[in-house]
Amino acid sequence: MRRFGCSALVLILALGIGLFLIVQYWGGAGPLPRNATVEIAPGTSVAGAAEQLERAGAIGSARNFRTLARIFGGGQGIKAGEYRLPAHLSQADILKLLQGGKTLQRFVMVPEGWPSVMVKDALMKAKGLEGPVAVPVEGTILPDSYSFQRGDTRQAMVERMQRAMTAYLAKAWAKRKPGIAVTTPRDALILASIVEKETGKESERRLVAAVYSNRLKRGMMLQADPTIIYPITKGRPLGRRILASEVRAVNGYNTYAMVGLPAGPIANPGRASIDAVLDPAQSNALYFVADGTGGHVFADTLEQHNANVQKWYAIRRARGEM
Structure with a gap:
């Protein structure tokens, strides 16, 4: 009787040690030496994935993985x-x-203000x-x-991005x-693309939108530099100063040679710029110019604007840019 009790105790101990080793083997560090990627095709079984x-x-053994997956996997399948x-x-x-x-x-990242040619580049x-x-x-x-x-x-991917724009523009409008x-969602999109290209400062968007909105209402030229560049580069950086001949160029986009909005957007505007056009700041400003800090200074009159321009020129001369 005592011998039977000892044998049972040894068996229980052996089973416990065996179970402990199995759990350690299943839950312990695997043999993969570095990060790796595996692709599981649709319809692949646990056995196929193990291979x-x-x-x-x-893993060290596909056969062992299959066996232990049946024990510890709860009967769940795997996902492709x-x-x-x-x-x-x-x-x-x-x-x-x-299983999860x-x-x-x-990911494909599309920053605010990218033109579509650069979106294609990123996708490719x-x-x-x-x-x-x-x-x-x-x-x-x-x-x-x-x-x-x-x-x-x-x-x-393009269709997903376009559905997202259609949905957001409709919601914002x-x-x-x-x-x-602006009187149509398309016009809002065009103006938002100009606002997007004119400032990267969140705090300025509604003010920039106000300037261009005020100009549109008064029948003034928008005179937005990015609209000069767009027909030349399709939105890519120009990489040089704008030429006098380009300022005078007559086309569907150059707002220095036409009154009103350009023929179409000059970039893909983000949510904030769309929102700014649809809710511009309460301002009488008609002009703005760089202030030397990455932002702009705004003016209601041409006299104020000219004074601000002279201050900007002084900053540029001090920097050796003029």
């Missing part, structure tokens, strides 16, 4: 997608990752996207950070303040 993981060096595996990730955490579908997130450079894409229509892309998965198409200078 991929073994080939990638993330591209997964980023940190170095030495345990088998338990690998299975949780695949926490796939690798890839994005690794993991597929297929050709044309330059999107200017002003139809909502600047933002867009996630995608490997195999998504560039055209599908519905909340517009009465008496604004």
Whole structure:
């Protein structure tokens, strides 16, 4: 009887040690020496995924992984997608990752004020996207950070960005303040693109929008430098000073040679610039010029503006720029 009790105790102890070792093996650091990416195709079984993981060096044995996944996995399947595996990730955490579908997130960033030619450049450079894409229509892309998965198409990404702009513009237009200078969502988008290119300071957007709104209402030329540049570079940086001949150029965009809005947007404006045009500051300002600090100084009259321009010239001369 005593011998039986000892044997049972030894067996229980052995089973406990065995279970402990299995749990340690399952939950302990894996063999993957560095971060790696695996892509699990739709319809892949746990067995198929285990083979991929073994080939990638993330687990030591596909057979052991399958067996333990049945024991510890709760009967859940795995989800397709591209997964980023940190170095030495345990088998338990690998299975949780695949069951939870926490796939690798890839992003395309579209900053406020980018022209559509640069949006196309970013899409073409994005690794993991597929297929050709044309330059999107200017002003139809909502600047933002867009996630995608490997195999998504560039055209599908453009359509997502355009749907986002359509939705936001409609929402913002519905909340517009009465008496604004623009009468259609498209005109709001055009003016917002000018505001976007004229200032990067959040605190100035509504003031810049007010200046251009006041000019539109008075039938004055907008005289926005970015509208001179757009027909030349399609929105890319000019990289030099604007020429006198370019200031005089007559086309559908140069607001130094025409009254009213240009023929279309000159960039893809962000939410803040759209909002500024639809709710400009209460101001009588008609002019603004750089103040030397990255912002602008505003004026209601030409006399005030000319004095501000002279101050700006003095700053530039002190910097050796003139």
